[in-house]
Amino acid sequence: MEGITKHFGSVVANRDINLELHEGEILSLLGENGSGKTTLMNMLSGIYYPDEGQIYIHDKPVTIKSPKDAFENGIGMIHQHFKLVDVFTATENIILGLKEEGMLNLKCAAKKIKEISERYGFEIDPNQKVYNMSVSQKQTVEIIKVLYRGADILILDEPTAVLTPQETDKLFSVMRNMQKDGKSLIIITHKLHEVLDVSDRVAILRKGEYVGDVPTKDASQQSLTDMMVGRAVSLNIDRPRAEEIRERLRVEHLTVKDAEGVKRIDDACFTANSGEILGIAGIAGSGQRELLEAIAGLQHPEPGSRITYIDPETGEEQILNDMDPLKIIRSGVLLSFVPEDRFGMGLVGGMSIADNVMLRSYRRGKHNPFLDRKYPKELANKIVNDLEVVTPNVDQIPLRRLSGGNVQKVLVGREIEQNPKVLMTAYAVRGLDINTSYTIYNLLTEQKLKGVAVIYVGEDLDVLLELCDRILVLCGGRISGIVDGRSVTKEQIGLMMTQHRKGTDEGKEATEE
Amino acid sequence: MKKIGNLLPFEIHIAKRSGIPTWKAWMIRGAAILIALLLCAVITIIITKMNPVTVLESMFNGTFSVARKRWITLYRVAILLGISLAVTPAFKMRFWNIGAEGQVLIGAFAAAACMFYAGRMPFFNDPTVSMTVKNLVLFPCMLIAAIGAGALWGFLPAFFKSRWNTNETLFTLMMNYIALQIVKFMIAFRGFPERYLWSANGTSVGNINSGFQSFGIGTFPKFGDKPGTQYLIPIAAVGLLTVVLFLYLRFSKHGYEISVVGESERTASYAGIKVNRVIVRTMILSGALCGLIGFLIVGAEGTISHDVVDGRGYTAVMVSWMSQFNPIGMVFSSLLLVFMQFGAKEVAMPDGVSLDKNFANMLMSIILFFIIGCEFFINYKLHYSRHPKKEE
Numbered sequence: 001m002e003g004i005t006k007h008f009g010s011v012v013a014n015r016d017i018n019l020e021l022h023e024g025e026i027l028s029l030l031g032e033n034g035s036g037k038t039t040l041m042n043m044l045s046g047i048y049y050p051d052e053g054q055i056y057i058h059d060k061p062v063t064i065k066s067p068k069d070a071f072e073n074g075i076g077m078i079h080q081h082f083k084l085v086d087v088f089t090a091t092e093n094i095i096l097g098l099k100e101e102g103m104l105n106l107k108c109a110a111k112k113i114k115e116i117s118e119r120y121g122f123e124i125d126p127n128q129k130v131y132n133m134s135v136s137q138k139q140t141v142e143i144i145k146v147l148y149r150g151a152d153i154l155i156l157d158e159p160t161a162v163l164t165p166q167e168t169d170k171l172f173s174v175m176r177n178m179q180k181d182g183k184s185l186i187i188i189t190h191k192l193h194e195v196l197d198v199s200d201r202v203a204i205l206r207k208g209e210y211v212g213d214v215p216t217k218d219a220s221q222q223s224l225t226d227m228m229v230g231r232a233v234s235l236n237i238d239r240p241r242a243e244e245i246r247e248r249l250r251v252e253h254l255t256v257k258d259a260e261g262v263k264r265i266d267d268a269c270f271t272a273n274s275g276e277i278l279g280i281a282g283i284a285g286s287g288q289r290e291l292l293e294a295i296a297g298l299q300h301p302e303p304g305s306r307i308t309y310i311d312p313e314t315g316e317e318q319i320l321n322d323m324d325p326l327k328i329i330r331s332g333v334l335l336s337f338v339p340e341d342r343f344g345m346g347l348v349g350g351m352s353i354a355d356n357v358m359l360r361s362y363r364r365g366k367h368n369p370f371l372d373r374k375y376p377k378e379l380a381n382k383i384v385n386d387l388e389v390v391t392p393n394v395d396q397i398p399l400r401r402l403s404g405g406n407v408q409k410v411l412v413g414r415e416i417e418q419n420p421k422v423l424m425t426a427y428a429v430r431g432l433d434i435n436t437s438y439t440i441y442n443l444l445t446e447q448k449l450k451g452v453a454v455i456y457v458g459e460d461l462d463v464l465l466e467l468c469d470r471i472l473v474l475c476g477g478r479i480s481g482i483v484d485g486r487s488v489t490k491e492q493i494g495l496m497m498t499q500h501r502k503g504t505d506e507g508k509e510a511t512e513e
Numbered sequence: 514m515k516k517i518g519n520l521l522p523f524e525i526h527i528a529k530r531s532g533i534p535t536w537k538a539w540m541i542r543g544a545a546i547l548i549a550l551l552l553c554a555v556i557t558i559i560i561t562k563m564n565p566v567t568v569l570e571s572m573f574n575g576t577f578s579v580a581r582k583r584w585i586t587l588y589r590v591a592i593l594l595g596i597s598l599a600v601t602p603a604f605k606m607r608f609w610n611i612g613a614e615g616q617v618l619i620g621a622f623a624a625a626a627c628m629f630y631a632g633r634m635p636f637f638n639d640p641t642v643s644m645t646v647k648n649l650v651l652f653p654c655m656l657i658a659a660i661g662a663g664a665l666w667g668f669l670p671a672f673f674k675s676r677w678n679t680n681e682t683l684f685t686l687m688m689n690y691i692a693l694q695i696v697k698f699m700i701a702f703r704g705f706p707e708r709y710l711w712s713a714n715g716t717s718v719g720n721i722n723s724g725f726q727s728f729g730i731g732t733f734p735k736f737g738d739k740p741g742t743q744y745l746i747p748i749a750a751v752g753l754l755t756v757v758l759f760l761y762l763r764f765s766k767h768g769y770e771i772s773v774v775g776e777s778e779r780t781a782s783y784a785g786i787k788v789n790r791v792i793v794r795t796m797i798l799s800g801a802l803c804g805l806i807g808f809l810i811v812g813a814e815g816t817i818s819h820d821v822v823d824g825r826g827y828t829a830v831m832v833s834w835m836s837q838f839n840p841i842g843m844v845f846s847s848l849l850l851v852f853m854q855f856g857a858k859e860v861a862m863p864d865g866v867s868l869d870k871n872f873a874n875m876l877m878s879i880i881l882f883f884i885i886g887c888e889f890f891i892n893y894k895l896h897y898s899r900h901p902k903k904e905e
Contacts, residue, residue: 296783298782298783324785324787325782325783325784325785326785326786326787329785337783339783343777343780345777345779345780345783346780346783347780348772348773348776348777348780349776349777350772350776351772351773351776355769358769359773359780359784360784362766362769363766369765369766369767370764370765370766371764371765371766371768371769
């Protein structure tokens with residue numbers, strides 16, 4: 001790729017990027033969120049078209065205008081979000097969209113899939129339906145889909161985000177097999193240890209520009225981070241112990257079913273204490289969302305469940321289940337909830353920052369039918385200043401136009417400004433750059449020291465291990481254990497994450513994600 | 514697509530704009546109208562060999578030339594604007610309510626029913642009671658009946674939606690037919706004892722109560738006996754409504770809740786907004802406002818028929834969207850639409866330039882096409898790039 005430039009409106013997503021990929025190489029594309037990794041790869045796979053620049057494959061200039069063009073040039077991309085038809089089998093999904101001559105020959109296709117699997121060490125049953133598959137099996141289908149079409153350049157967009165450490169290892173060994181077979185692979189990730197683990201060379205992007213590349217053997221976690229951020233950063237999270245730890249929220253026998261009657265959370269019992277960060281680990285879709293939503297009053301738990309809130313001043317106990325969110329807010333139970341789905345749930349994309357901040361406070365002045373816009377605006381300005389949100393103004397530009405990191409800062413900032421007694425966050429740092437992530441970690445720790453019970457649902461185990469006082473591990477809706485964050489190892493958590501998996505449940509949950 | 518692309522010396526890529534300054538958006542809209550008018554002029558010349566300025570002049574004469582026409586035009590603008598305002602809260606909430614037609618009609622029907630039966634009551638036929646007193650009694654009844662009927666027509670689909678998740682589009686459409694059939698029944702049902710019906714000839718009721726002494730009650734007064742001034746009340750009422758609705762949507766807590774529910778129901782319930790309650794409340798409001806417009810129509814025209822709304826319940830949806838739910842913008846869109854529609858009829862009249870009515874409709878379509886189409890250029894940007902060096 002030579003001189004690739006791509007604009008989105010006035011934003012330059014990629015500026016004059018030159019990237020080389022050799023045959024039989026695993027290249028890591030590293031960069032903070034918003035640095036343009038995915039954009040760059042999308043241009044290679046035909047989803048976007050570069051404004052300037054030229055792509056060469058085997059020294060020949062090519063035009064890639066659609067994913068079909070990309071396939072014809074042997075480029076295949078495995079996206080973060082799978083695009084599979086649930087009720088089809090693996091084979092049917094793999095040959096979907098192929099225009100082959102003659103009759104549809106599923107048996108022949110299945111045979112070819114078996115061949116591919118054996119060559120690279122995949123474990124797959126061609127006749128298994130997708131809805132019966134675990135996340136990692138679905139990913140396997142996606143990869144085979146690309147190989148089946150004869151791709152020799154594979155792009156994997158954050159493939160490990162949905163995997164356990166054990167599954168990640170398996171994926172990496174498959175990747176090495178493909179490499180031996182002469183395929184070239186690009187893996188997009190921001191997990192540094194994975195980069196060091198699997199790749200031959202690391203290319204680094206920063207704010208849309210190409211910083212440089214280093215052979216992996218010469219790199220270390222620290223040196224890569226410094227290149228990514230552009231200056232030296234400290235990678236340690238402070239984890240002081242709070243002076244006073246008291247029970248704040250008690251969850252007993254919590255069971256949550258979804259609309260189809262499938263148990264999403266099964267008999268969960270735990271407590272969240274003030275002055276503590278309780279981490280929640282688990283593969284995506286193991287019931288994290290349901291757990292938090294049930295506490296926030298957005299989902300109704302099954303009978304027998306009991307969620308008790310213990311008032312810090314009076315010691316009075318309140319039963320939260322079967323209260324709606326408004327009642328929970330009104331009865332003085334201050335739960336602040338940073339949902340995982342920013343625009344789907346926590347924020348309104350079409351409204352300004354101030355109007356979004358108002359979402360929590362617009363009811364002020366009970367008998368006044370009109371809105372008080374002054375207070376939210378002041379609060380919005382405060383959040384913008386405190387968290388260094390980059391925005392032209394707080395009361396005009398719709399939130400949707402801000403970058404993901406800034407949007408997330410507004411959301412977290414708003415919830416913290418409520419002076420919560422219990423602060424729940426789901427993937428609070430998703431989409432944030434390293435600096436902002438650390439800002440958020442520090443904010444959470446600050447809240448903890450103030451006596452807030454913090455619940456932190458995270459995806460990066462390294463962070464969970466450094467940030468949290470205790471870690472609750474979820475697996476298929478059940479709690480497989482609550483462990484001390486200071487003494488547990490990553491491998492132990494990884495095993496707990498997969499302790500009792502049931503294929504069907506897994507499949508269903510993943511499709512909802 | 515690919516073939517066309519290859520014919521051109523450059524390639525076009527469509528990209529979504531991340532934002533556009535307001536002035537630029539209005540420039541694009543202005544340019545669109547200008548181009549539309551130019552195109553209209555060209556087509557007029559080609560097809561009719563007439564001076565487009567003459568045609569425009571004739572349309573203008575048809576709508577604004579004399580006081581009576583100005584009143585009628587303003588009144589029509591007011592009614593269309595009123596219905597557009599009424600549907601706006603629902604659409605802002607992304608509740609696909611196409612039931613304005615029926616809500617207005619049932620409101621009009623309720624108001625007319627009050628007039629009709631009042632005209633047969635002794636009190637209203639008592640010559641010693643002054644007209645003003647009769648109207649002071651009757652108008653509130655009509656108003657309440659109309660608002661109530663409209664609100665009921667709005668409430669039902671919302672209630673069913675919130676309780677059983679029924680499809681609001683089909684439901685509101687169905688309610689239109691119910692309203693329509695009720696009105697038709699009262700006017701023209703054959704075989705039903707005539708004394709219960711409102712009209713003997715089965716087509717239109719004519720002026721309600723015209724055969725009674727009470728003729729004139731329930732219709733808006735003319736001010737200074739000038740023709741057309743009976744439209745003053747509806748025009749003033751809708752003017753007020755515009756301001757009120759603007760304030761309601763922009764500055765009230767209800768308006769804020771409507772916007773949040775419209776953008777994301779999940780975010781709304783996360784923030785503790787009771788989504789179903791907001792939906793029902795807003796639809797009652799929307800229906801009530803439609804009912805109010807029905808009352809204004811009956812009060813101004815003094816008659817009822819099944820086509821008293823004349824499709825404006827649907828046109829209003831377009832007006833509301835065209836103005837992007839901004840009440841002030843709706844004033845202009847409804848003015849434009851009324852001007853085009855009735856100006857076009859004028860062109861078609863024998864004393865105007867003699868042109869077919871359909872031709873004028875064609876011009877209107879062109880202008881609408883450009884106004885709606887230009888939103889594409891506001892939301893998207895076209896990039897041109899040269900063909901890259903040929904492959905292979």
